[in-house]
Amino acid sequence: MPVIAFSRTLSANLSPKNMADIQRTLVLIKPDALQRELVGEVLSRFERKGLKMVAMKMTHLDEVTLTEHYDHIKEKSFFPSLVQYMRSTPVVAIVYEGIEIIDEVRKVVGATNPRKADAGTIRADLSMNVPSNMVHASDSVEASAIEIKRFFQDSELFAYEKLTDRFHFGEGI
Numbered sequence: 001m002p003v004i005a006f007s008r009t010l011s012a013n014l015s016p017k018n019m020a021d022i023q024r025t026l027v028l029i030k031p032d033a034l035q036r037e038l039v040g041e042v043l044s045r046f047e048r049k050g051l052k053m054v055a056m057k058m059t060h061l062d063e064v065t066l067t068e069h070y071d072h073i074k075e076k077s078f079f080p081s082l083v084q085y086m087r088s089t090p091v092v093a094i095v096y097e098g099i100e101i102i103d104e105v106r107k108v109v110g111a112t113n114p115r116k117a118d119a120g121t122i123r124a125d126l127s128m129n130v131p132s133n134m135v136h137a138s139d140s141v142e143a144s145a146i147e148i149k150r151f152f153q154d155s156e157l158f159a160y161e162k163l164t165d166r167f168h169f170g171e172g173i
């Protein structure tokens with residue numbers, strides 16, 4: 001993916017050495033967060049971290065999309081119940097952009113099993129179970145590119161100048 005093309009507004013605040021580390025990542029806020037009225041809490045944790053949101057929408061996932069999305073676990077015995085759970089309400093899909101954002105978001109989200117996740121993470125602080133562990137987040141550069149395309153068209157991704165970029169991503173202030 002051409003890093004410079006999608007990050008022109010962010011680049012105004014960055015030194016060239018940081019440009020190579022700019023990434024995008026896909027987050028899904030899962031049905032348990034919607035049911036438990038914790039969507040705002042999840043968004044707020046990402047906002048407080050200073051993440052730059054470049055896309056967001058509500059969408060109801062179908063079985064085909066979920067089978068693609070969870071291809072790596074589709075042979076597992078829990079897969080049918082995972083699909084049923086993920087289709088029980090719409091999800092909120094978000095794309096964040098920033099330096100090393102893929103690992104940073106996974107750090108804020110925490111380990112897959114909320115009971116093994118570190119305190120302070122979304123999963124540890126707000127949930128107790130798999131599959132209902134609040135949030136999906138891309139786990140690699142390759143996965144994020146595929147997942148963002150799966151959930152968003154190019155026209156739904158926004159480039160804009162966020163005035164705080166220089167605090168979060170610049171060379172200090």
Ligand code: IDP
Pocket residue numbers: 070073078082111112130131132133135136137139
């Ligand atoms: P991740 O979401 O931390 O990347 P993955 O291994 O990719 O974890 O699994 C995708 C999702 O499948 C998990 O977030 C969780 O909702 C569900 N899941 C994973 N393992 C189990 C399990 O053992 N039982 C039920 N659901 C599971």
Ligand code: MG
Pocket residue numbers: 139
């Ligand atoms: Mg995963």
